[in-house]
Amino acid sequence: MTHATIRIIRQEHAALAAMLRSIVMLLEQHRRKGTRPDFTSLRAMLFYVDEFPEKRHHRKESELLFPKLRARTPISRELMDRLDNDHAWGERKIRNVEHALLAFEMLGDSRRAAFESAVEQYVDFYLNHMALEEREILPLAERVLTAEDWRELDEAFGRNRDPLTGYPPEREYEALFSRIVNIVPAPIGLGAEA
Ligand SMILES: [Fe+2]
Ligand SMILES: [Fe+2]
Numbered sequence: 001m002t003h004a005t006i007r008i009i010r011q012e013h014a015a016l017a018a019m020l021r022s023i024v025m026l027l028e029q030h031r032r033k034g035t036r037p038d039f040t041s042l043r044a045m046l047f048y049v050d051e052f053p054e055k056r057h058h059r060k061e062s063e064l065l066f067p068k069l070r071a072r073t074p075i076s077r078e079l080m081d082r083l084d085n086d087h088a089w090g091e092r093k094i095r096n097v098e099h100a101l102l103a104f105e106m107l108g109d110s111r112r113a114a115f116e117s118a119v120e121q122y123v124d125f126y127l128n129h130m131a132l133e134e135r136e137i138l139p140l141a142e143r144v145l146t147a148e149d150w151r152e153l154d155e156a157f158g159r160n161r162d163p164l165t166g167y168p169p170e171r172e173y174e175a176l177f178s179r180i181v182n183i184v185p186a187p188i189g190l191g192a193e194a
Contacts, residue, residue, distance in 0.1 A: 053126075119170055
């Protein structure tokens with residue numbers, strides 16, 4: 001049986017990956033056509049990344065999952081240091097991308113390429129990060145964590161779920177998510193059971 005924590009992490013990764021890829025695709029389309037993107041939608045998407053993956057998902061990994069793993073095994077500690085470091089820098093990186101977006105919006109085409117490259121770097125960074133967690137950390141967790149560890153993790157990861165994985169958003173996020181869901185192709189089936 002797969003633990004709820006593992007399923008939730010994979011689903012939230014899939015939602016973030018879909019969101020990031022759709023931003024890249026959107027920018028490519030506008031570049032080809034020479035048009036300006038819908039900046040309000042782009043701001044909504046980047047704001048989501050800042051509110052959910054950055055402040056909730058990554059934080060739970062660094063504050064709950066990794067410490068439990070470090071307590072159970074000496075394996076992969078350097079990798080977890082690196083992933084913790086990614087988490088610590090993630091918020092700064094997304095702010096840089098948001099700033100580059102604002103520059104493109106305010107100053108126009110002279111800042112298009114800089115924004116596109118900021119997005120591409122950010123997307124590569126997080127796709128690599130999530131791939132490492134799925135390849136190295138989740139299988140290790142399945143090997144070494146105890147039933148008690150899983151109870152605590154399942155409870156924590158079950159809270160504040162990412163609405164892009166099909167969970168009803170909290171009231172204050174409703175408008176933001178209906179805007180985003182209309183742009184991003186549903187990657188994993190809205191309403192998916194977890
Ligand atoms: Fe992470
Ligand atoms: Fe993660």
